[in-house]
Amino acid sequence: MPPSVVAWAPGHISGYFRRVIGETFRDTGSTGAGIVTSEGVIATVAESVETEIFVLSDGVENTGSPPIEYALDRLDLTASITTESKLPIGSGFGLSAASLLATLTGLNELFTLSMSSHEIAILAHEIEVQYSHGLGDVAAEVGGGLVCRTGPGIDVEVNRMAGLDDTIWCLCAGPIPTDGILRSAGMMDQIASAYPGRCPVDLPDFLSLSRRFAEASGLITPTVREILQACDDATVLASMTMLGEGVFAIGDDAEAVLSRFGKVYPTGIAEAGPAVLEVRE
Ligand SMILES: Nc1ncnc2c1ncn2[C@@H]1O[C@H](COP(=O)(O)OP(=O)(O)O)[C@@H](O)[C@H]1O
Numbered sequence: 001m002p003p004s005v006v007a008w009a010p011g012h013i014s015g016y017f018r019r020v021i022g023e024t025f026r027d028t029g030s031t032g033a034g035i036v037t038s039e040g041v042i043a044t045v046a047e048s049v050e051t052e053i054f055v056l057s058d059g060v061e062n063t064g065s066p067p068i069e070y071a072l073d074r075l076d077l078t079a080s081i082t083t084e085s086k087l088p089i090g091s092g093f094g095l096s097a098a099s100l101l102a103t104l105t106g107l108n109e110l111f112t113l114s115m116s117s118h119e120i121a122i123l124a125h126e127i128e129v130q131y132s133h134g135l136g137d138v139a140a141e142v143g144g145g146l147v148c149r150t151g152p153g154i155d156v157e158v159n160r161m162a163g164l165d166d167t168i169w170c171l172c173a174g175p176i177p178t179d180g181i182l183r184s185a186g187m188m189d190q191i192a193s194a195y196p197g198r199c200p201v202d203l204p205d206f207l208s209l210s211r212r213f214a215e216a217s218g219l220i221t222p223t224v225r226e227i228l229q230a231c232d233d234a235t236v237l238a239s240m241t242m243l244g245e246g247v248f249a250i251g252d253d254a255e256a257v258l259s260r261f262g263k264v265y266p267t268g269i270a271e272a273g274p275a276v277l278e279v280r281e
């Protein structure tokens, strides 16, 4: 067994979504559209007699991650895990799903578990749904591109628009705990009625559909409203990161407008899903 394995998974900015509740977690999730981001999570996994998890996100260090600890329990393993991301947690970048996919991909290699990438996605999606941390992030993050998910779970058709080299500019004003929204029946009803009901034809169309959804969803906070207004004034296409108190935008002037409100996180659009980056002998 190698001493450690480094694996990566992309993040996902959801632009719009609608929850679908099925019979089991396999057909539970969401339909919707989003961008798979080249910024994601790098997990370094190593053998250890006791599980220890270090989380480094946007320069902030923490220990512990209930979904990853649960994943280890399910596999009957103990390990030392470090996850690293330039993006902040809880801000609508799908990092809970990315951290599970990166960790499971690393564990699979480290312990020679012989899980297929589909089996890894099934387990990650189950944990996401169980913890109410995400609905469609795993389905999106198993590949790259501008993604439209036409059904719930990970066994459905996912349309991916590839080869997009745009930079997505993001501003995070704060976290929105995903589980708080998903557990609110009132919020979920309004979100469902805001759903645009079709896939985007290109990136600008995705921004427009996302914005229409955000406006009708009831999720726009006063801070996000102020940032979106500044984007509108500068004719910058922008919408709200689902589910985080933040804005994502495209175009030449996006960085300048967003930077008036705080730290701006640029990301590209990922071309592919999770991968083992390094096996350290
Ligand atoms: N990078 C990470 N590494 C380890 N655990 C994470 C990471 N990101 C999220 N999690 C776990 O998932 C929980 C929920 O995250 P969530 O608010 O859904 O984030 P996001 O919106 O980025 O997906 C966190 O409280 C943490 O336990």
Ligand SMILES: CC(C)(COP(=O)(O)O)[C@@H](O)C(=O)O
Pocket (backbone or CB within 6 Å): 012, 014, 016, 017, 029, 030, 032, 034, 090, 091, 092, 093, 094, 095, 096, 133, 134, 135, 136, 137, 178, 242, 243, 244
């Ligand atoms: C929007 C969300 C339900 C949560 O996304 P995040 O907060 O990034 O975990 C996502 O999983 C989706 O189904 O589109």
